[in-house]
Amino acid sequence: MRPVPWLGIVSSVIAAMGLTACNSRPDSAAAEPAPPPQSVPATASSAAARVTLHYASNTHDDRAAAAKVGFNLFDLGPDKTAIDALGPGQQALVWLGNLDNTNCTPGYSYDRFTAAVDRLAGDPKVFGYYLSDEPHPSICPGAVQHLRERADYIRAKDPLQKSFIVVLDASKECRGNFGCEYAALRPEQTHVDLFGIDPFICSIAKGCDLGRIERTVGLAANKGIPRAAMVPVIQVFGQTCNTQQTHYYKLPSADELTGALAHWDTALPHPPFDFAYTWASEGPACPALDKAADLQSVLRARNTAR
Numbered sequence: 001m002r003p004v005p006w007l008g009i010v011s012s013v014i015a016a017m018g019l020t021a022c023n024s025r026p027d028s029a030a031a032e033p034a035p036p037p038q039s040v041p042a043t044a045s046s047a048a049a050r051v052t053l054h055y056a057s058n059t060h061d062d063r064a065a066a067a068k069v070g071f072n073l074f075d076l077g078p079d080k081t082a083i084d085a086l087g088p089g090q091q092a093l094v095w096l097g098n099l100d101n102t103n104c105t106p107g108y109s110y111d112r113f114t115a116a117v118d119r120l121a122g123d124p125k126v127f128g129y130y131l132s133d134e135p136h137p138s139i140c141p142g143a144v145q146h147l148r149e150r151a152d153y154i155r156a157k158d159p160l161q162k163s164f165i166v167v168l169d170a171s172k173e174c175r176g177n178f179g180c181e182y183a184a185l186r187p188e189q190t191h192v193d194l195f196g197i198d199p200f201i202c203s204i205a206k207g208c209d210l211g212r213i214e215r216t217v218g219l220a221a222n223k224g225i226p227r228a229a230m231v232p233v234i235q236v237f238g239q240t241c242n243t244q245q246t247h248y249y250k251l252p253s254a255d256e257l258t259g260a261l262a263h264w265d266t267a268l269p270h271p272p273f274d275f276a277y278t279w280a281s282e283g284p285a286c287p288a289l290d291k292a293a294d295l296q297s298v299l300r301a302r303n304t305a306r
Helices: 006-017 044-049 063-068 080-084 112-119 143-157 180-185 211-222 253-269 293-302
Strands: 053-056 074-078 091-095 125-135 162-167 196-197 230-235 273-277
Touching: 053 074, 053 112, 053 162, 063 196, 080 091, 112 143, 125 143, 143 180, 143 196, 162 180, 196 211, 230 253, 253 293
Parallel strands: 053 273, 074 091, 091 125, 125 162, 162 196, 196 230, 230 273
Antiparallel strands: none
16 A cells, blocks of 8 residues: 655665655645644653554555554555454554655545545544655645645544654755755644654665664654654565565564664654554565564564553
């Protein structure tokens, strides 16, 4: 379900910059008022009391296997029948097409988006909506406006359901201004509730740089994304069995994943959910979690204990 064109594009950017790895609505560069207070947990105590959900993208028809690893937040489209069929303790993060990535044509038109939210508002099985995987306002100038419209619409229809995007700050359009995408997409601008932070830390050439986790979280925080609104995106894929000529990322070992999780726990100890990218070995992300029994064991122990 999750498109991954960025893996091939970003590899060259990463190597050059030393980093990790649009809609027809009216555009506006003017900033809007900050989102309502409930969109971001207000205190450390509320974060500490929060139950962390566990999400893996691209589970497709393999949700039963993912559930055995302790995943309880599922990658689904806006199919109410499929969402309502989820088991006890399970919820959906609803994918509504990509928005303002390198392709500035939305996966879902605004009318199609609002129809899906109207249909799902009030459904307790819906945790929230995945609005965009790595939007780039430096490429698509309407990105902030489009995200703000959709986040506001979700909040107006059901304030308990969350808006979510993943933010990558390795765009060449930042031109050395590291953090420019975090600054542009921060909640005061987009009104988005939750932000995936994805410093993919393990490469074939350099191994795993675990310290990049804290550095990236710190950069995002310094640019205006509250830590309480951050979601760790955990690397559980490599690029040694894909057929797209992109062999940059390395699948972490069980020990490397354990070390990465410890760093994530230090940087973001009580996130609303964590995000394992990715379950299915497909496209440029291969191998992934479905082919890594040792990594599944590490995550099963973690997911069932939190």
